[in-house]
Amino acid sequence: MSAENLESMVNRRYAHGFITDIATESLPPGLNEDIVRAISLRKNEPEFMLEWRLQAYRQWLEMKEPTWAHVHYPPIRFNEISYYAAPKSDKDRPKSLDEVDPKLLETYEKLGIPLHERARLAGVAVDAVFDSVSVATTFKGKLADAGVIFCSFSEAVREHPELVRKYLGSVVPRRDNFYAALNSAVFSDGSFVYIPKGVRCPMELSTYFRINAANTGQFERTLIIADEGSHVSYLEGCTAPMRDENQLHAAVVELVALEGAEIKYSTVQNWYPGDENGVGGIYNFVTKRGDCRGANSKISWTQVETGSAITWKYPSCLLRGENSVGEFYSVAVANNRQQADTGTKMIHIGANTRSTIVSKGISAGKAQNAYRGLVKVMPQAHGARNHTQCDSLLIGKDCGAHTFPYMEIKNPSAKIEHEATTSKISADQLFYCRQRGIAEEDAVNMIVNGFCKEVFKQLPMEFAVEAQALLNVSLEGAVG
Amino acid sequence: MLEINNLTARIGDTEILRGLSLSVKAGEVHAIMGPNGSGKSTLAQVIAGHQDYVVTGGTATFNGKNLLDLEPEERAREGVFLGFQYPVEIPGVNNAYLLKAAVNARRQHQGLGEIDAFEFLKLAREKMAMLGMDTKFLNRGVNEGFSGGEKKRNEILQMAMLEPKLAILDETDSGLDIDALKAVAEGVNSLRKPDRAIVLVTHYQRLLDYISPDFVHVLSEGRIIRSGDRTLALELEEKGYDWLREAANG
Numbered sequence: 001m002s003a004e005n006l007e008s009m010v011n012r013r014y015a016h017g018f019i020t021d022i023a024t025e026s027l028p029p030g031l032n033e034d035i036v037r038a039i040s041l042r043k044n045e046p047e048f049m050l051e052w053r054l055q056a057y058r059q060w061l062e063m064k065e066p067t068w069a070h071v072h073y074p075p076i077r078f079n080e081i082s083y084y085a086a087p088k089s090d091k092d093r094p095k096s097l098d099e100v101d102p103k104l105l106e107t108y109e110k111l112g113i114p115l116h117e118r119a120r121l122a123g124v125a126v127d128a129v130f131d132s133v134s135v136a137t138t139f140k141g142k143l144a145d146a147g148v149i150f151c152s153f154s155e156a157v158r159e160h161p162e163l164v165r166k167y168l169g170s171v172v173p174r175r176d177n178f179y180a181a182l183n184s185a186v187f188s189d190g191s192f193v194y195i196p197k198g199v200r201c202p203m204e205l206s207t208y209f210r211i212n213a214a215n216t217g218q219f220e221r222t223l224i225i226a227d228e229g230s231h232v233s234y235l236e237g238c239t240a241p242m243r244d245e246n247q248l249h250a251a252v253v254e255l256v257a258l259e260g261a262e263i264k265y266s267t268v269q270n271w272y273p274g275d276e277n278g279v280g281g282i283y284n285f286v287t288k289r290g291d292c293r294g295a296n297s298k299i300s301w302t303q304v305e306t307g308s309a310i311t312w313k314y315p316s317c318l319l320r321g322e323n324s325v326g327e328f329y330s331v332a333v334a335n336n337r338q339q340a341d342t343g344t345k346m347i348h349i350g351a352n353t354r355s356t357i358v359s360k361g362i363s364a365g366k367a368q369n370a371y372r373g374l375v376k377v378m379p380q381a382h383g384a385r386n387h388t389q390c391d392s393l394l395i396g397k398d399c400g401a402h403t404f405p406y407m408e409i410k411n412p413s414a415k416i417e418h419e420a421t422t423s424k425i426s427a428d429q430l431f432y433c434r435q436r437g438i439a440e441e442d443a444v445n446m447i448v449n450g451f452c453k454e455v456f457k458q459l460p461m462e463f464a465v466e467a468q469a470l471l472n473v474s475l476e477g478a479v480g
Numbered sequence: 481m482l483e484i485n486n487l488t489a490r491i492g493d494t495e496i497l498r499g500l501s502l503s504v505k506a507g508e509v510h511a512i513m514g515p516n517g518s519g520k521s522t523l524a525q526v527i528a529g530h531q532d533y534v535v536t537g538g539t540a541t542f543n544g545k546n547l548l549d550l551e552p553e554e555r556a557r558e559g560v561f562l563g564f565q566y567p568v569e570i571p572g573v574n575n576a577y578l579l580k581a582a583v584n585a586r587r588q589h590q591g592l593g594e595i596d597a598f599e600f601l602k603l604a605r606e607k608m609a610m611l612g613m614d615t616k617f618l619n620r621g622v623n624e625g626f627s628g629g630e631k632k633r634n635e636i637l638q639m640a641m642l643e644p645k646l647a648i649l650d651e652t653d654s655g656l657d658i659d660a661l662k663a664v665a666e667g668v669n670s671l672r673k674p675d676r677a678i679v680l681v682t683h684y685q686r687l688l689d690y691i692s693p694d695f696v697h698v699l700s701e702g703r704i705i706r707s708g709d710r711t712l713a714l715e716l717e718e719k720g721y722d723w724l725r726e727a728a729n730g
Binding site: 423426427428429431432433434435436437438439440442446447450451453 | 552553561567573586
């Protein structure tokens with residue numbers, strides 16, 4: 001591999017780096033009980049929600065920032081972050097796309113997400129989160145006919161408080177970890193989904209997240225409940241504009257699958273990774289967890305992670321119900337000075353629970369990519385089975401791949417398999433392809449896509465194409 | 481077609497080619513022979529444009545174009561094919577996918593559209609039948625888990641699909657049992673054409689029992705020290721290389 005080529009990859013600029021000029025109405029930086037109250041007040045929340053936030057805030061104060069992940073960054077000054085930003089139009093929430101700020105729609109255009117068109121053509125309902133507030137929701141009617149609730153989290157708090165009260169924090173408790181507690185105190189908005197008993201959601205649900213206000217942490221909260229025998233596929237994708245300061249992002253996603261229900265959660269994440277020196281990228285500290293609460297339920301996580309300066313993320317499954325199934329399919333790309341510490345936890349609690357982990361880590365430039373996975377089999381989980389496959393691909397000589405598999409097996413009947421490989425895109429492979437007339441960059445894409453095939457095929461079709469394109473862009477010039 | 485004049489090249493600090501000249505015309509089959517370390521494989525790699533080899537002097541043209549100015553993929557698209565001595569494995573990348581991408585890269589260069597998927601499959605099946613290859617190889621990773629013989633057949637399959645103007649086959653016979661050698665040789669013979677030149681790089685004359693060359697060159701210490709016809713190979717088989725080297729040095 002030639003040093004020049006690696007260099008040019010390192011110097012590639014983020015394609016989605018632009019800023020939309022929309023006046024934002026932010027709270028002053030800093031965090032205290034008044035800020036928590038102010039957030040709750042702005043959202044017209046019921047009393048129980050404010051109480052919940054305040055308790056989370058108090059618990060957060062007692063907690064320490066975790067340091068165990070294989071990532072390095074300067075200390076985050078939590079008092080210099082503004083915990084709430086909303087587009088100006090928030091006061092007068094638009095009832096339809098016509099009422100949406102044209103500037104905002106322009107942003108979506110630039111990102112290649114023409115909202116109405118996309119929604120109409122693809123039959124996807126889009127709940128777009130711009131900064132912290134949902135501004136446009138489509139296809140409500142069709143979903144309502146099926147009895148599906150798909151709305152912003154704020155709306156759910158007001159319209160369906162009984163569901164929120166019952167399930168919020170039931171998968172990720174407030175004090176689960178430092179960032180989950182912080183999110184619980186100050187979460188701004190996010191998505192809420194409820195699929196009633198026996199209903200197969202008539203369309204794939206999709207949300208586009210985008211961070212846009214400078215120095216504003218964004219704290220989404222997503223809660224998806226699949227009632228007995230229901231089925232839902234949820235797609236999450238994000239991009240972000242170029243920024244100088246690091247942006248903290250600490251989301252919490254909770255999934256609940258009751259008996260016989262199935263949730264498929266797919267993510268394509270493309271946040272600003274920082275410049276070639278790692279300055280200005282997003283810090284992505286996310287808690288994602290699914291609870292297979294009922295027998296024969298299934299939760300499947302698929303993620304393609306290409307962005308962020310630092311990713312700290314472990315979509316996990318609690319396999320409580322008998323015969324429940326957890327899956328984790330992941331492609332994590334780290335380029336330049338990106339750091340990714342990602343993986344999953346599969347906690348086998350019920351009998352005959354099964355889990356599959358397929359993790360593909362790609363490192364290029366000076367990036368560090370770590371897979372951290374826990375497979376835990378509780379004493380009562382007779383006949384639990386897990387298969388883990390963990391592959392790393394290195395591009396260039398300055399990057400690193402690390403694997404930290406943890407296993408805690410407390411039931412002797414468990415069957416656990418772990419396979420791991422590390423490979424390198426070698427100069428010989430590239431020369432071979434080039435000698436066959438294939439340009440270097442196409443050769444890299446071909447090899448990378450081949451490496452990720454198993455994960456891509458888990459994604460819904462339209463997303464798979466997008467993911468592949470995204471990967472190609474992320475590794476543009478990553479050859480030698 | 482291929483004109484090489486006084487070519488010198490090194491890898492790292494080691495000079496390997498030291499003033500090599502070679503002229504290959506369309507329709508000809510040349511065999512490059514020589515002891516280990518004489519520069520045979522280097523010559524093949526330099527013609528294909530491997531980045532580890534630095535050309536320090538001399539010229540190389542291909543159909544009038546300066547070969548040394550072209551990137552490896554450009555040389556390939558112009559019709560230069562290298563059958564590798566050690567074809568690399570590319571796990572996860574479908575053999576058919578690579579083959580199709582290669583065919584299309586060449587077609588694009590020729591101003592043709594992408595090959596139709598059915599046409600591609602039909603063509604690939606035909607060529608595989610000719611080489612005695614099972615079509616299941618199309619759906620496997622490139623050379624992944626292939627035996628030595630399978631890898632070499634796969635190289636000839638690529639050559640058959642790409643229809644190069646100049647094919648350099650680097651030690652295509654090495655590591656093959658007699659059946660595989662015959663199959664590969666038959667494949668190569670069927671690809672002999674008046675508008676195509678073939679350069680066989682080989683250590684042993686065994687391959688030449690099956691593919692009869694028009695010219696044989698002996699390479700030693702980075703230079704061609706003797707050229708002749710097919711009988712030179714037989715002479716080498718009998719006497720080894722030393723007498724030639726002594727003659728050259730003396």
